[in-house]
Amino acid sequence: MRRLLTLAAIAAAAPALAHAADPVKLTNSEALAIFSRPEARAQEFGGIKTGNYTILRSPDQRMLVGVYKMTAGTFPAGPNGYGLTEFAYVLKGKLRLVGADGKVIEAGPGESITIERGWKGTWGATEETTYYYVANTLPRETPPATANVPAQ
Template identity: 30%
Template sequence: MSRFVISILAGLSLTTSLYASDDSMTNHPQKLSKAEIAGDIFKDKRLVVMTHEGEDGPYQTEDVENFLSTDKKFDSGMYRSGPVRMTLEPYGVDEFMYFLEGGVTLTSEDGTVTEIKAGDAVTIAKEWRGTWDTKGYTKIYVIYSPTPMGEE
């Protein structure tokens, strides 16, 4: 599993512990308001800020988990990242992303380039291999992992 995915999952694991006794997360619909989507969510007490190591050096991420299923295999929230370039071998989780700001260039190992910009959505399979290159972005994410989050 790539360092990127391990870092994301480690962050999700930290976030998960904040909800260990909060049944409201699964007993009620979890909404992201306009204000939260506009950036207020990153002021939330659930915010997890981490520094990771990319191919070009360290970068910072901010993650607020909005939902975690009771089996810890399905997860959603908002995520913000600084500039990073990394090779993923493989991606490690199935993820749908809607980009609110910034974007990412995804270069598959066969050389296919997919540009994702603010307003675009993309789905990446856990088996995907390639290079992730960004100047920074903010996204809404939905992740499915056959292995429960925090148990990688």
């Protein structure tokens, strides 16, 4: 788990906040406080307050890495399903996904969720939640690799 967090932090901070050539470390406490920076974007959707700090945006705009926070609430994935493929690593709070089939997946601090583009259901947080994210906006072209992960 520590390795996963380290890899997520390195991936999130490597290009740094101002396109630095060298890797830059971002601690979890820095990530939790990052929303006070002027570049952080705050929005509200149907009463749910969110904050987003994009650390890396690829030149083609297809890969995003950052830190996101939201108050409790849920969002529908959209009429065509979730619009991107995303990995989320929870720092604080709890994410909750409910698939169109009724399957519930929750992740709290130190846990992660991967959502594939096209997934249908609702996603959100049961309390104020902050997480690292890595998102890919490319459509899925090949089937996902079968992971050797035990069933829960």
